[in-house]
Amino acid sequence: MSNTTFRKFLRAEDATSLENYVGFGADTRSLPKAFGSRPSAYMMPASEALSQFGSGYDVESGNAPLNTSLNILHTQRFQLEKDRSFQYLFSLNTDNNFQYREGVDRFFNTAQGIYDNNLYTTTNRFSTNSSVLSAINYGTKRLSLNLNAFYLRGTENTIQDQLGYTNSQATVSNAFIRLNQLQKTDFFTGQLFTNYKLTKNDAHSIKAGVSYSKTQYQLPDRKSFRGSLIDEHTTSVNYSGNSLYRQYMNFDGDFFGSGLLEYNWKFGHDDLTKAHKLSLGYNGSFNKVASSSRFIVSQNLASNNTSFNTNAPDATLANEIANGNFTYREGSNATYAATMREGVNAGYADLALQFNDKLNINVGARVEQSERLTRFRNPGSFSDPFQRVKLNNLDVLPAANLKYSLTDKANLRFSASKTLTKPVIMEAFPLEFVNPDATIESGNPNIINSDNYNFDAKYEFFPTNKEMFAFTAFAKYIENPIERLFLQTAGSGGLQITYNNSKQAVLYGAEIEFLLQLSRLSESLSNFSAGFNTSLMYTRTTIDVVKNSVETAAIGDNNTRRLQGASPWLINADIKHETDFSKKWKSTMTLAYSIYGERIYAVGTNGLDNYYEKPFGKLDFIWNNKISTKWDVKLGIENILNPTYRIDLGDESTIQIFENDLTVKDFKRGVGVSLGLGYTF
Structure with missing residues (x-):
């Protein structure tokens, strides 16, 4: 709202x-x-x-x-x-949502190094x-x-x-x-x-x-x-x-x-x-x-x-x-x-x-x-x-x-596999979606599947039936990863948003996850539980400039950079309170927070650096109520902190940039308040 x-x-x-x-x-x-x-x-x-x-x-x-x-x-x-x-089961659902956003929206003239x-x-x-x-x-x-x-x-x-x-x-x-x-x-x-x-x-x-x-x-x-x-x-x-x-x-x-x-x-x-x-x-x-x-x-x-x-x-x-x-x-x-x-x-x-x-x-x-x-x-x-x-x-x-x-x-788990990542429709379908600000979104019919070679090792421990701790180490090798590109037309005239395959990518990292009952800290917190998940990840993509037929900005040595769309770190955490106010009224309140590290939103071309999606933290509150055996009432407050979502052009372009502000898009998503009502009969 x-x-x-x-x-x-x-x-x-x-x-x-x-x-x-x-x-x-x-x-x-x-x-x-x-x-x-x-x-x-x-x-x-x-x-x-x-x-x-x-x-x-x-x-x-x-x-x-x-x-x-x-x-x-x-x-x-x-x-x-x-x-x-x-x-038999029958379910009917309906909802509506109002949203307001405002912020800058820009793209570059690569011939002149200005917007x-x-x-x-x-x-x-x-x-x-x-x-x-x-x-x-x-x-x-x-x-x-x-x-x-x-x-x-x-x-x-x-x-x-x-x-x-x-x-x-x-x-x-x-x-x-x-x-x-x-x-x-x-x-x-x-x-x-x-x-x-x-x-x-x-x-x-x-x-x-x-x-x-x-x-x-x-x-x-x-x-x-x-x-x-x-x-x-x-x-x-x-x-x-x-x-x-x-x-x-x-x-x-x-x-x-x-x-x-x-x-x-x-x-x-x-x-x-x-x-x-x-x-x-x-x-x-x-x-x-x-x-x-x-x-x-x-x-x-x-x-x-x-x-x-x-x-x-x-x-x-x-x-x-x-x-x-x-x-x-x-x-x-x-x-x-x-x-x-x-x-x-x-x-x-x-x-x-x-x-x-x-x-x-x-x-x-x-x-x-x-x-x-x-x-x-x-x-x-x-x-x-x-x-x-x-x-x-x-x-x-x-x-x-x-x-x-x-x-x-306690368990130990090991896994190894080969899987495929297939392009979704919007990435492969040759439809040009023209926007009034001269940006064009289009799929690439020549895009191919990615081959993924996956390796995981995991330790998991269950202190009680309501608690869990897990540590995972993982690695992945990807052939022909699918990535989003921003292609500038010659001189002034527009920006094309499309997709292509890079040559290869490697990534590895670790993940920690736990679910803990806070009664371990104090009996007065017996109705509270805390969940936490975080991962650290290193990625490196090798660019095949000749294959892509575009001049991709090479950040680092040997035409390598981070993998588009992959965050080097992310955190998810929540605190939950569960209680029975009466025999017929059960309540669950959850405060959840998530944030990710800076990641490449789109690969830069024509001498421009990559476009980076800046860290964005989201705090939500959800209150679920089970009233008697038939009614459910849910109150949600989304994006409470209302931070600014931002995409910046990197500062390592190979052409001269004359703009001081490299933010190409930003906006506030707004705070959303919703009320849900459910009936079971």
């Missing part, structure tokens, strides 16, 4: 309704047929420019209420004849999430059958203002950009799992499962204007130069399916809880995603500029279109559509050996064949053929784990 006013869409009162927004993007998929190979030549007639849009640029101000959440849970179990049972954009940004967001979960379970002596379904709808309304200068024009400090958008996400997943005992004693069993998921992300009408802020309430815009634009984007996870089939054999001991276990199985997944977008920009006709009330431009712009002073022209290019398909087929085997009460060993391997096919066009003509990037992999992934019980309360 913000202590300032919150701006929102005039039509955003029903944030889950899109009837007023979908008209703009409805014909996106027919874009090539409608506009031919030169869509930028098409200009809308006034009637079309006035009628195509169900939402406008107008906004209003209002005070942000308390963040709230509500959940309802119902579950029941039925015991049937012949040792059969049936159980290209130097803007002060204020952002207001209102988000909602609603979800439904249902599950049923049917069981017999041998069979367990589980079916569940989950649906989530999320919306986010954003009003963002940026004030300062762009295109290195430091003398023009009243450049103003207003972004106004609604995002909508729909996610559905259904899963069916079963476990069947082939023999009565469970010595032989099979496990199987299938799942289906579908995701849809929409920007029904993302719109922005950029011009000059004349005074507190007035903005002047120029119709040329993309000063007004509207953008539609649809991202469909059309299909994600997965399957599992596993056979288990317990052998070597009459007591099957102490027997060895062999598992043989197959699992696979198949994924298809597609994107489509449309982009239109203002085009001057009889006039080249106008002024309007910053928060209420719609009436003025409608009048200007009706009078023939400007219209919209097509700004979409051939990159408007792309698809990606992924498939994984894997077989695996795992052997768990229990030699005695003290020593357990697991050894196994997974053989995985995967394929990723991406189809997209580069900027150019709609008639150009689609580019195809096809990546195939065959990976053998062994793993071994050892557990040795030193005593009934």
